[in-house]
Amino acid sequence: MMLPQNSDRAQESGHLGCPGCGEALGLRLVLEIIGSNAIMVVPACCASYVDGIWPSSAARIPILHVAMGTTAAVAAGIRAALEVKGLNDTHVLAWAGGSGAFDSGLQAISSAAERNEDILYICYNNESYIDMDIHYFTSGSNRRGGGAHADHRRQRTQKNIIEIMAAHHIPYCATACVAYPDDLADKVKKALSIPGFKFMHLLSPCPTHWEIPSELSIELTRAAVETRIFPLYEVEDGTKYAISVLPGTFVPVSRFLSRQGRFANLSAEAIRQIQNRVESQWRQLQRRIELSRGGVSGQVKAKPEKQTAP
Amino acid sequence: MSDKDTHLPPVNAMPPLPISQGWMGWNRTGEWRYFDPVHENHLPPCNHACPAGEDIQSFASLLVQRKFREAYDVIRESNPLPSVCGRVCNHPCAANCNRSELDDAVSIRCLERLIGDWGLKNVKTQAAVIDPDKGEIAIIGSGPAGLSAAWHLTNLQYKVTVFEASPKAGGMLRGGIPEFRLPRKTLDAEIHSLVDRGIEFRHNVRIGQDIPIDDLQRFRAILIAIGAHKPRVFDIPGSDLPGVQQGLDFLAEVNCGKRDFIEGNVAILGGNNTAIQCARAALRLGGKPTIYFRRSANEVPAFADQIEEARQEGIEITSLTAPTTIRKTGNELKLTLQRLTLGKRDSSGKRIALSIRGAHTEVTVSRVIVALGEDPDLTFLPRRIDRESWGINTGGTHQTNVGNIFAAGDCADNRRSVGSAIGAGKAAAQSIDRYLHGKTVFVESANRIVTRFADLNVAYFQRSQVVERKKIPDDRRLTSFAEVNIGLAEADALREAARCLSCGVCNSCDNCLTFCPDHAVTKQNGGYKINYDYCKGCGICIHECPRDAIHLRIKQVPR
Amino acid sequence: MKAKTVTTGSKMLLNGSQAAAHAVRAARAEVITTYPIVPQSLIAKQLLEFCSKGELQARYVSVESAHSALSTLIGASATGARTFTATSSQGLALMHEMLHWAVGDRLPIVIANVNRALGAPWSIWVDHNDSLSQRDTGWIQFYVSSCQEVFDTILQAYRLGEIVQLPVMVNLDGFYLSHTIEPTILPELAEVDAFLPPYQTEWRLDPQKPRSIGNLTSPDYYLEFRYKIQEAMDAAKAVTNDVYQEFESHFGRHYGSLDCYELEDAKTVFITYATMAQTVKHAVREMRREGKKVGLIRIRMFRPFPAENLRQLVRSSCRYIVLDRNVSFGAGGIFGQEIRAALHSQALDSGVVSITLGLGGRDVSPAMIKEIAAKYSEGEVFAGDHYWEGVRS
């Protein structure tokens, strides 16, 4: 079987991501930092399709595709095998969708984190929350009718995965998103320089599920940060909190919500509640930052925002 | 077994487990696309607004890289007089700078001035290679229009001779604009660089007086760039009294060093640039000038920054007043002024100024300086040349109805600024060149798309404070002819240059490459290439280009 | 099993769990995971001890569930490590998903499953529904009946699995074997090394040769990959015989996939597996003394099912009583079905009786075996029928 084998990129074109896919983008950005000496584990999620169809793959590092809940466990196994073989320079990257990490995968993550396995676990979250949602809704006829399942899914507050991870006292966890590639790169580099279990929560836009025009992928992801719905920060050793990108201006949550078809049925009241929640979460985050500085109160001073382009 | 199956490997050729054998490159996802993103620079609004057509974005970015020489060359490609323009141009570029919608416009003229001054200090202009076969061109008038045309024609390898009535070149730059705005040293140096370029100047030759225009027939083409120097008629009782003087005459005297002390009040009549500069000069000579202007305050036609500078210097502008009579009493003049008000609109939409019955005032002044506007003096021209109310009619082509006679600058154009004169000179040069090569003459076209603020993705731009030029202290400013504005220090200029957003022009920020989920954008030969085999047409590159340098095109029919 | 003279090694008193752990140590497993469950825990304990004392140079990963125990091994094995885990009952049931996965990725993982009944209700005692429920996952399965066999079979499992690229499950009965001490011969490690070379495979995750394992596979290929698993299973039958021979030449102990006892003139033959076979053997010996023409076939290898071997032994004139410590509800004993299916093509299945007994650790005594022999050897029993023994009326 002869297939093209002539490129040295982190990720090959031709993958099966939708136009504007944030997962494919995020993976490329991450792989460009990680380099070629790495092994990746991918559970059931968009990435398992995006990578391509046998006999081809789009990634330039070996991938083991595995069942939904197993990512962290499999990654630990890979690390274990590398260790006994003395291949400690090889990075192990777990690359899982929101569901693989938030739902069934959480148990294995918790255990691997507790054992402080030397892996970098990145949950790229496209907020489809389980990718079944996409398939379910786009194929279903009562698209906007939103059955019980839809309401339940869409109105609950996403659990704070970083807090969960910080509570494991792992050496490093952070949020990141594809709209701030420099910040993402910095965090991946930092994570790779630290032995032990590192967790990153990467917001990845999904035009299909978010119901947005594909060209708005990045813009809306940026809006998630600017609205503080998705603050960019990091936590070292479960206690040292720091904001890595402080948006110049805080914009109302509606900037993020209103342009997405998936939120079309949010009432003004619901949006107001979300705004309140986001603000209270932001205050909590600030409080944590203060606490991690020894309780000195005061305004959060962030690193100056990185500028991608002058 | 279907047809399709026969192309697939037999079971024995497959590995024991589903382990990949190669990459997804075979999957030409470009087929998913229904439009093409295309890298294509658009025109920055500053460039569009600059009458000389300077590539501001380009020299700003070169400046950031500290490539002074390259920046100087870029400017001089469109404008031979950056040091002059950096000081006196009314900079419509800045008024159109997109950055002004983000915070403050880039201080473009300061950059231009810095680069121009750097060039004067560091660059010795080389003589152009002249192609004798191209023929000689005569230019009448050495104002900015004439100088610009001479420069561009020389660059096109023509032998150029400039005929100038005055003893020195420069036109209004020398005769009109005072030293406190444009030091003579700067002007002389910049004109000298044109001499270095190989342009021949014939001073003290007034065409039509010293040489008839017909004597210029040996030139393959003639450019008329004589400016507008004939003051509009001022005829009220007492207008011929001593102490009543035309503004241009006053400025001409001041500018060539005749600087007698002026005592008492000075009345300046008019609201144009001449009026403002007369007032500022009179102030420096000891007088107390007041400008009287017929129309309303916001109709004062002088350049806004000049009105502002005059006001800073304490000069009053009294609008809606018209002179009616001048009387002489002793050493003083009594000027009677009629108060006006705005009435109905006339056919052009302008409101008519009407006298208010009985509202007269009288002021006592030592001098009255008249600046009601200037028209070109076309008396020496052959009658067959077409005219317009403001001067020679070229229909925007810079070519008169007489084949080889061209015209540019104030004499053919009512824009009346240094920048537009320079632009016109350049356009005229191009017209002449095309005409001599048997092509239709150049018409300035606006067919390039201009990038406006709304076209930018401002998420990538941080707010920043403008670095503006400073002024000399008031005590010196009000009492001497020293240059008022101080140029930027180099470090400040570099900082200011970095504020340029590079509107419409790719500056290799890599955003398109970084954000392409399909790795379809690659760097190539210093630019970017989109691999249409894989581009899915998501449009992210277009949207995330901070500066509108990628555009959407209907998809080309596949190979 | 005819114990020939032992070439090298030493005899120790070990329970089945320790025997298993010793085998894993001798096999130099590189990555081991466990999650505790009764009655598997003794294996985990022994292995932990080996690892902590440095007697086994393996990375021991204490995961949080049986599911992760196998998942971790999948990662390790795909990276080219020799791997081991042990589990029981609920643990194995939880692993089910990943049992399939290991097969699909063709990873020669070895599991020792200490058989235990499944809940509900809770039971910690033996039956074989846990492992037999996994019969369609594609794992090679052995059922052993002595501590020595535990040890030997685990070594064979690595050899076999790594050749045919399939995972292997070695099943030993909870408590009856896992906690029962027997004299066990432990060979010299060098001898084991000679029998079992280090695991090497070209099909692994290797950054030098980046490939993706297990990604989306279209209908154009999936069928072929499944076919290849079946092929490997078929091949395993022949390879197993080679492995037995190699094993015998190294260690002097002979094994087959079936083990026969007193078959020659037998009129009634028990077919069974695991420790129950030891009980039956004892009963057969006694019945023989009483002049009864009884015999025993013990099935050691359940997957791939040794159908051909069985057909060669079976005669139509004989009655076969299959003792199943398991049940497939709505169908009957699982070994019974397998045996009938194997014999049916040659119409040899008419004398096969299937009996479910001993579930959840209910004792199966020699006396009970004798009763069953008496009850089912002749008379009105129908070959197609399935019977329960030991149910109180």
Ligand SMILES: Cc1cc2nc3c(=O)[nH]c(=O)nc-3n(C[C@H](O)[C@H](O)[C@H](O)COP(=O)(O)OP(=O)(O)OC[C@H]3O[C@@H](n4cnc5c(N)ncnc54)[C@H](O)[C@@H]3O)c2cc1C
């Ligand atoms: C007082 C004043 C201040 C100004 N300030 C500004 C300013 O700050 N910024 C700005 O952008 N613009 C300013 N302007 C306008 C600007 O100076 C003119 O628009 C510009 O100089 C026009 O250039 P030009 O080459 O067409 O004509 P000019 O500069 O007028 O040059 C014409 C030249 O032709 C010569 N000439 C005329 N007739 C003949 C002939 N028959 N033979 C030979 N030579 C002849 C003249 O001696 C003169 O040198 C000002 C104008 C005035 C009057």
Ligand code: SF4
């Ligand atoms: S930001 Fe730069 S390119 Fe854009 S208008 Fe201003 S000076 Fe011109």
Ligand code: SF4
């Ligand atoms: S995104 Fe940056 S690199 Fe790409 S076209 Fe625009 S300016 Fe150029």
